Amino acid sequence: MLVTLVAVLCNGQLCLEKVVTNSEQSGITMVGCMVHAQIGIADWLAKGPYHEWRLQKYKCIAGQYVPKSDA
Numbered sequence: 001m002l003v004t005l006v007a008v009l010c011n012g013q014l015c016l017e018k019v020v021t022n023s024e025q026s027g028i029t030m031v032g033c034m035v036h037a038q039i040g041i042a043d044w045l046a047k048g049p050y051h052e053w054r055l056q057k058y059k060c061i062a063g064q065y066v067p068k069s070d071a
Helices: 030-047
Strands: 003-011 014-022 054-062
Touching: 003 030, 014 030, 030 054
Parallel strands: none
Antiparallel strands: 003 014, 003 054
């Protein structure tokens, strides 16, 4: 089953959804996503262009996910 980890990031009043990873890229499972998502997102934020953004929330989605801002 495909699992997608999605982060909701905010910078001031601007918030957006970003796909952090999915099981095709990293082999995550739904349980692994729910247990280890915060660690993965912290690493992803530190290494990427969104390191100054604040994590508002995250979600583990079964299947492919297209962020609302990209729809």
